[in-house]
Amino acid sequence: MAILDVQNLKMYFETLRGHVQAVDDISFKMNKGDALGLAGESGCGKTSAALTILRLLPWNGSVVGGGVFFDGVNILEMSPEKFRDEFRWKRISVIFQGAMNALHPTMRIGTQISEPIISHEGVTKEEAYNRAARLLDLVGIGASRIDRFPHELSGGMKQRTVTAMALACNPELVVADEPITALDVIVAAQVMRVMAELQKKLNLSMVFISHDLSMLAETCNKIAIMYAGKIVELGDVVAIYKEPLHPYTERLIGAFPSVIGEKKELAAIRGFPPDLLHPPSGCRFHPRCPYAMPLCKSIEPSLIETDNSGHSVACHLVKA
Amino acid sequence: MKTPENTLVNVQNLRKYFPLKMGFFKTLLMKESPYVHAVDGVSFNIEKEEIFGLVGESGCGKTTTGRLILRLLEPTEGNVRFGSIDVTAISNEEELRKLRRHMQIIFQDPYESLNPRMSVYDIVSEPLNLQKITQNPDEIRKRVEDILEDLELTPPEEYLYRFPHELSGGQRQRIAIARAFVLRPQFLVADEPVSMLDASIRSEVLQLLLGLVKKHHSSFLYITHDIALARHICNRVGVMYLGKMVEQGPAEDVILKPLHPYTEALIAAVPVPDPTARRGEVIIRGEVPSAVNPPSGCRFHTRCPYAWDLCQKEEPKLIEIQENRLVACHKFKA
Numbered sequence: 001m002a003i004l005d006v007q008n009l010k011m012y013f014e015t016l017r018g019h020v021q022a023v024d025d026i027s028f029k030m031n032k033g034d035a036l037g038l039a040g041e042s043g044c045g046k047t048s049a050a051l052t053i054l055r056l057l058p059w060n061g062s063v064v065g066g067g068v069f070f071d072g073v074n075i076l077e078m079s080p081e082k083f084r085d086e087f088r089w090k091r092i093s094v095i096f097q098g099a100m101n102a103l104h105p106t107m108r109i110g111t112q113i114s115e116p117i118i119s120h121e122g123v124t125k126e127e128a129y130n131r132a133a134r135l136l137d138l139v140g141i142g143a144s145r146i147d148r149f150p151h152e153l154s155g156g157m158k159q160r161t162v163t164a165m166a167l168a169c170n171p172e173l174v175v176a177d178e179p180i181t182a183l184d185v186i187v188a189a190q191v192m193r194v195m196a197e198l199q200k201k202l203n204l205s206m207v208f209i210s211h212d213l214s215m216l217a218e219t220c221n222k223i224a225i226m227y228a229g230k231i232v233e234l235g236d237v238v239a240i241y242k243e244p245l246h247p248y249t250e251r252l253i254g255a256f257p258s259v260i261g262e263k264k265e266l267a268a269i270r271g272f273p274p275d276l277l278h279p280p281s282g283c284r285f286h287p288r289c290p291y292a293m294p295l296c297k298s299i300e301p302s303l304i305e306t307d308n309s310g311h312s313v314a315c316h317l318v319k320a
Numbered sequence: 321m322k323t324p325e326n327t328l329v330n331v332q333n334l335r336k337y338f339p340l341k342m343g344f345f346k347t348l349l350m351k352e353s354p355y356v357h358a359v360d361g362v363s364f365n366i367e368k369e370e371i372f373g374l375v376g377e378s379g380c381g382k383t384t385t386g387r388l389i390l391r392l393l394e395p396t397e398g399n400v401r402f403g404s405i406d407v408t409a410i411s412n413e414e415e416l417r418k419l420r421r422h423m424q425i426i427f428q429d430p431y432e433s434l435n436p437r438m439s440v441y442d443i444v445s446e447p448l449n450l451q452k453i454t455q456n457p458d459e460i461r462k463r464v465e466d467i468l469e470d471l472e473l474t475p476p477e478e479y480l481y482r483f484p485h486e487l488s489g490g491q492r493q494r495i496a497i498a499r500a501f502v503l504r505p506q507f508l509v510a511d512e513p514v515s516m517l518d519a520s521i522r523s524e525v526l527q528l529l530l531g532l533v534k535k536h537h538s539s540f541l542y543i544t545h546d547i548a549l550a551r552h553i554c555n556r557v558g559v560m561y562l563g564k565m566v567e568q569g570p571a572e573d574v575i576l577k578p579l580h581p582y583t584e585a586l587i588a589a590v591p592v593p594d595p596t597a598r599r600g601e602v603i604i605r606g607e608v609p610s611a612v613n614p615p616s617g618c619r620f621h622t623r624c625p626y627a628w629d630l631c632q633k634e635e636p637k638l639i640e641i642q643e644n645r646l647v648a649c650h651k652f653k654a
Binding site: 041042154155156184185186187188189190192211212213214215217218237238241242251252253255256257258259260261263266267268269270272273 | 378488490491518519520521522523524526527545547548549551552572575576585586587589590591592594595596597605607608
């Protein structure tokens with residue numbers, strides 16, 4: 001059974017100028033041990049989708065339709081208290097973007113990591129501290145640094161501390177929102193390696209949210225490409241990168257340079273991402289799509305499965 | 321190709337030390353005041369119509385180098401020649417201003433580099449007015465419109481009286497490019513010009529930028545941390561580590577066959593947009609040491625998997641070991 005099953009999820013932000021359709025009817029499934037990459041440009045709704053799943057929406061965001069089933073239970077329907085007591089940290093946790101700002105500057109990292117363990121599992125301070133030490137070993141910082149303050153750590157170590165924190169209560173699903181954007185290439189590679197190893201070792205299910213398709217190619221086994229609040233393509237990582245079906249996916253992958261293989265011209269997508277207050281009619285990509293037909297302007301394509309492997313695409317050019 | 325006549329920018333042994341700010345008592349206790357060795361003896365040439373990439377991680381001194389060349393910062397030591405002019409020797413403001421007509425810069429963040437109170441027309445025409453290119457308002461307007469058209473901000477009338485907050489990130493960066501190119505400079509420094517933009521917009525802005533570089537036969541110094549992108553843009557690249565140039569050569573050669581262990585590690589760490597490709601293992605550990613007390617000898621020896629005792633004592637020089645390929649590593653002999 002799927003550990004995470006998102007069904008027709010819609011989440012709109014209420015603003016003075018109207019509804020921003022940040023997440024508009026997305027569906028996907030994840031099995032235990034999957035690493036799903038949620039990819040897309042800024043403003044495509046990938047972080048909003050994650051916040052909805054984590055039930056961390058800001059006050060003006062509301063779920064308009066659909067459900068998020070975690071292990072068969074719709075977590076959007078339960079009370080906030082129940083979600084907090086039974087799911088947050090214990091079963092679903094999050095690694096936020098920008099570890100520099102996610103840590104409390106005047107608390108020792110050991111105390112910060114023990115905090116969720118104490119409040120969620122009711123263990124003693126000493127036990128929580130011992131577990132924090134083990135977690136720091138696990139992410140490669142070393143238990144000896146448990147009494148350090150965040151400012152004494154480098155960027156890579158802070159990011160790993162935040163990772164350790166997310167793992168504090170042995171969750172089944174971890175959502176990582178742009179975990180390496182603020183880091184330098186070599187440090188980023190080290191952090192990603194730690195995360196990939198942990199994911200395998202602990203059989204975690206992970207959702208990686210990123211705009212960096214190169215990074216996702218190396219860490220995920222499934223990819224969902226989002227554009228303007230919709231999932232436009234979904235499937236196995238190799239299928240997505242090797243045989244992309246949606247014109248947007250194809251160009252987006254082509255826009256990433258590579259240090260290996262032959263030098264190819266970088267693909268460009270003309271125009272700008274749409275305003276989600278007034279998304280384009282029909283297929284939301286049609287104003288920028290080189291293959292757009294009259295049909296694309298009027299009718300919205302639905303996400304259809306193209307083969308048995310679960311490769312789905314929302315484009316009129318592809319027939320089921 | 322490599323003749324002095326062909327060289328547009330010549331950088332010789334450039335150094336920049338920033339004094340470290342400290343508390344009053346600490347300054348009393350310290351014998352000598354500490355410095356951040358941001359750029360520590362960097363030399364290279366940029367040929368006419370060449371695109372030279374300066375690559376490295378944050379804090380390696382690539383941005384400082386770019387600013388020193390334009391004399392937006394005063395060098396501690398060394399000199400920069402632009403054609404026959406010694407940029408570092410110019411002492412009066414007026415002469416420096418004349419020179420800047422030919423050397424321009426594009427900054428990284430289009431959200432901060434454009435004055436929010438100025439319209440697009442004011443921003444792009446300002447260099448023309450400052451340089452007193454022409455007093456004729458029609459001509460100024462014509463040049464502003466032309467450059468906007470070159471950057472595919474069409475029709476230009478629609479953009480002229482907009483303010484930066486009314487533009488998207490990609491459009492803003494195009495305005496920043498227009499501002500630099502409206503003077504048709506011979507030499508241009510771009511400091512991470514597309515790193516703030518989304519992937520789908522990035523390639524288009526880059527294509528327009530490179531189109532202008534070609535059109536005006538400009539030389540171009542491209543500063544970036546993204547070595548994969550440098551491969552696509554640059555003719556030659558220089559790799560920097562802790563204020564030093566560690567490797568230099570034709571972009572394709574350096575990236576496909578890196579010589580310096582640091583370059584090798586940097587390239588191995590870059591993710592590849594292909595799930596079936598196996599990339600090299602990341603061979604180095606740890607993070608960049610502080611530039612206040614850089615390691616002795618070769619600055620990379622603390623993280624280098626091949627380091628031996630010599631590396632700790634003696635600093636390797638940047639030497640040419642193959643045609644056009646320079647490397648600073650004791651592993652290689654000239």
